[in-house]
Amino acid sequence: MRMNSPVSLGALAALVSLIPAITAASDITQDRDKRGLVMDVPFMVEQAGAAGIDHVYDGPWEFFVGGGGAGLDCNGDRKTDLFIAGGKNPAQLYVNKSATGGELSFEKRETGLDPALLENVTGAYPVDIDNDGHKDIVLLRVGRNAILKGGPDCTFTNASRQFSFDGGREWTTAFAATFEKDRTYPTLAFGNYVDRSAPGSPWGTCHDNFLFRPQVDDKSGNLSASGTGGEPDYSQQMTLSPGYCTLSMLFTDWKRSGEPDLRMTNDRQYYRGGEEQLWRMDPQRPPRLYRAAEGWRHVTIWGMGIAEADLNADGYPEYALTSMGDTKLQTLDEEAEEGRPVYRDIAFERGATAQRPYVGDAIRPSTGWHSEFADFNNDGKLDLFIAKGNVEKMPDFADFDPDNMLLGTHDGKFVEAGDLSGIALHTKGRGAVIADFNNDGMLDLLVVNRGGKASLFRNTGAMAQGGKTMQMGNWLEIELAQKGANRDAVGARISVKSGNETRVRTIQVGGGHASGHIGFVHVGLGVAERAQIRVQWPDGEWSAPFRVFANQFVRIDRGAESARYWLPE
C-alpha cells in the first residue's frame, strides 16, 4: 500500500477546524525569539513573604559587602534549610517546610545561640567539619568568626573553642574549605577585607587572610571506625600575606592534579598594588602564591564572587568572576604549558560580560556579587546567575541593577533572560543560595539583598503560551557519601554522561559571595532519559559507572555496587 499523493491542505484545514487548538503565540514568545531565547526560560516566582522568609541584611559600611546565606539540610529530611546573614540584624535559621513540588515554605527556628554571635554576620558556609553527619556552619563576621557545630534537628552550638579555633577580630568576607590529602578534618581558609585599624584605612589597608590546617590528628583521639566522633584542632593559624581585600575564595583543582589550590578574587577598591591571587597548596608546606614567572597574569578587578564550572568537560574548569562592570569568564589558555595558570577572558565572546543593566536605558555599569553556574531550565546547558546591586549609593554605577539569569546556549554562549524569568527586581543583591527547595527537580533561588528583604524565587517551570508554565528538561540530583572523613565527599568530581554529552560537577565549599550550599548536586539532562554517572572521589579514585534514569534523586555511596534513589515525601 503506497500513498504517493500529498494530502490536500484544504482538507487538513477542515480537519484542523474540528480540533481545539492551543492559543496563539504571545508577545513574550515573540520577544524571546528576537533575543535568541529559543530554550526554555524558567519562570521564577518571588514568594519570600508567603514562604515565611522575612529577612533583611543591613548595617553600616562594614555591611556594604557580605550578605550571604548557607543552604544545608540541618534535620535529615533532605530539604535545603537556610541560614541567612543579617549584618547588624541577627542572622536567622529557616527550616524548610516546603511540600514536594509545592509552594515554598520556611519556618523560623531559634537556634539558642548567643544573640551577640548572630549579629555582625556577613556570610555563612555549610560543611561537615567533624565528620559526624551533621552539617556545621562557618560564620563569617565583622569580629570573631565562629564554627557552629550542627546537631540533631537543626540544633547548633558554638564549637569554636571546642575545635581550638580562634575566630580573630577581622572583617571577614570570604571562606573556603577543602579536605587536604590524608587529613581527617578540613582545611579552612578565611578571607578578610579592610583592616580598619591600620593607618590610612581604608585605602591600601587590606587585611591578611588566614588558613587553618587541622593539627594531626585530632585532640581526642583517632576517628572512630564509623567515621564519627573526634574533634579537629585548629589551634594553628597560618597567615596568607599579602591580603588584597578578598571577597571570595575557592579551593579548586584547576590543573587536574588532584590537589586543589586556593583561588581568591580581590577588591581593587581598597588594595594598592594588588591583584587576583592563586595560592599553591602543597599539603606538606605552607601555601605560596603563583607568580608571573609561572604564568599567572596580573588582573585587577573589583572581585566580588567566584563561580566555577567545567563548561566543556575537559577537566579544566572555567571561572566567572564578578566585578563592577564586566564579569570575567576565565578559561585556561590552550597554549599554557602544563601546570602554568595562564588564563584568558572569554566573557565577551561567550556573551557573559553582563556589564550593565539589561533593563532600561541606563548605561552606568553594574555591580556584580554572587555568581554561580547552575542549570535552571534543565536543558543540559549550564546557566550563570549573578546577583547585582549598587554597593550603596555609588553614583557612577547603576542604581537599578537587576540580577542576571544568563541562560546557556547550545553554542556555548549565554543569553540574558533575567527580566523574562522574573528575577529583575529593584534590589541590591549580594549573596545567594541556588537549590531545589521543594524537591521538584527544578532549581529555586534565594537572593540576600542589602537593605531590603531577601528574595526567594520558586522555579515554576518553563514559560509557556497563555501565561502558563510547563515542564522543562530532564534532570538528576545526586548525593554522594563516603565513610570516615569527608563524608560529603568535598572535592569529588561527578561526571554525568548521556550520549556523547558529559556534564561535570564538583563538590566544593567556598566561592560565590559569602554564600554556600551543600546537599544534592543538580544536573540538567535536556532530553536524555538515562545517564551514566561516574564519581572521582576526593582521593582521586574513580567509581564504576552507575546507570540511572532521569528525573530521580540519586544517592551514591562509595563502594556500593549500585546507586539508590531517594524518594521525597
Add this chain to the structure above:
Amino acid sequence: MKRAGYVTLAVACMISAAPPALAGEEGAAKPWEERAVSPLPADAMPSGRLTPGQLTALAKHGELLFAAPFTRLDGAGRPMATQAIIPTKRKREAREAFQRMAGMDANSCASCHNSPAAGGAGDFTVNVFVSEGFGNADFDSTDPQFSNERNTNHLFGAGLVELLAREMTADLQSIRRLAADQARKSGKPATLPLVTKGVSFGSITVEPDGMADLSELDGVDTDLVIRPFSQKGVMTSLRQFSVNALNQHHGIQPVERFGTRWTGESDFDEDGKEDELAPADISALVAWQATLHAPTVMKPENAEWRAAAASGSQVFDTIGCNSCHIRALPLKSLDFSDPGPFDAAGTLRENENGEPAIYDLSSFSWAQSLERNEKGEVMIPLFGDLKRHRIADQKIATLGNELLSQRFVDRDVFMTSELWGIGSTEPYGHRGDLTTLDEVIRAHGGEGSDAARAYEKLAEEERSALIAFLKTLVIEP
C-alpha cells in the same frame, strides 16, 4: 493505488459542514508534488476528548504519514545527525544517505511494518540494526560488536498495550510511594512486593529516610516505568517510539525533540529542511497506531485445526507458557491520552502543548468486542506480561546471543513477546531468523527454559496442537 489525500478530505467533510477544499485551491498541494505528505499546521495540535469523527480524521492523517514514502522535500535525510535518540551530530557528513545498517534505512514506516497489513510486522528482509548512535554511528557491518539486529514488530493493539503499561506503571509507582510512606511513618524499613495486574516485578525496600533499595526489582527499569515497546522493552510510548524511529529510519526529525527548544537549531540534521515534523503530526501518527485494532483468536473453519487448537490451548497452560505469556491482562480504562503520562523530556509530555487529547478506544467495534471481567475491566488478550525476562542461558542462547546491552538492559534480557498476532507475523525471534514456531519455542532459555524443555518432552501430537493454537492468534486484516 489509493489516493489517501482524498480519503482524509472525505472524512473531514463527513464530520464537518465545512465545504471541501479542492486540489488547485490556493494553498493546496499539487497532486504531482514530490513530497509525500503535507504536514498538519503547527497550531493543529489536538486536545481534549475527540469525537469519533475527529479521531478518525486524525488517525487517517496518521495512516497517511505511516505509509508515506518520505522524500527530501518532507525532510527525509539526516546528513549531519546520527540515529541516536538524543540529538547527536555527526563529525562529518554521512557518505551515503541511505544505508541498511546505520540508517537511514527506510522510505516509509509501512515499508517494514507491513505484514499482514500496514502497522504489521516484517520479515527478515526488513530487519533493523539497533545501535546507540553515539560512537561508531556509521557502522556498515552486521558484526554484532556494533549493533543488535532486530526483526520488525507489529503494532496491532498497540494502544491497548500502552494503556496497560501506563496502568501498571502507575500501580508500581504507587506501591513505591506506599512503601516510602510506611517507612517514614513507622521509622522502620518497609518492603513491599511490586505486583500489578498479577505480574510480579520483585520488591522494593524503602528506608525510613526515604532511600530506596532497588536491588530486588525484577524485569522493570529502576524508575518503575514499564516500557512496553521494542523487543527489548525500552520505549515508553507510541509517541516516543515514533519520534525515535522517524529520525533513525527516515531522517525525519520531529520538532518536539530535535527542534530549537532542545538543540538550538531548526534544522539540526542540516538537510535543508527546517522543523521537519510538528507535534500535531506525531499526534496523528500516534492516533493511528493507537487505534489499530487488536489481534484476535481465530476460530478455524477446519474442524481438525479447531480441535487441535483447543487442545493446544490447554497445553499452552499445562507446560507453563502462560507464566510469562499471560493470556489477558485487565485494563481499567480505554481512554488513550496523548501525550501520555510517563514520557520524559524530548517526547511531548502532558500539558506541554495544551491539554492532552483523549482518544476513546471504546468507540471502536473491535474494542467493544473485547471481554470484560467481573469488575468491568477490559481483558486485553495480549499473551504477555509486559515484563522483561532473562531468556538465554549457557545451554540455550539463541534468543540472547548478543554482544551489546541496550539502554541499560542486559544482552540476554528481553520483553516478553506478546503472542497476539503471532499467527500472522512470521518469522520469529528477536532477529527474525527462526522460521517456525517450533524453533522459537525450543530456543527459549533462561526463565523460559522450563516451559521449553517441557515442550520438548511433549508427544508430537501435543506439540503440534500447541502450534495449531498459536496459529489461531492472528491479525485480521
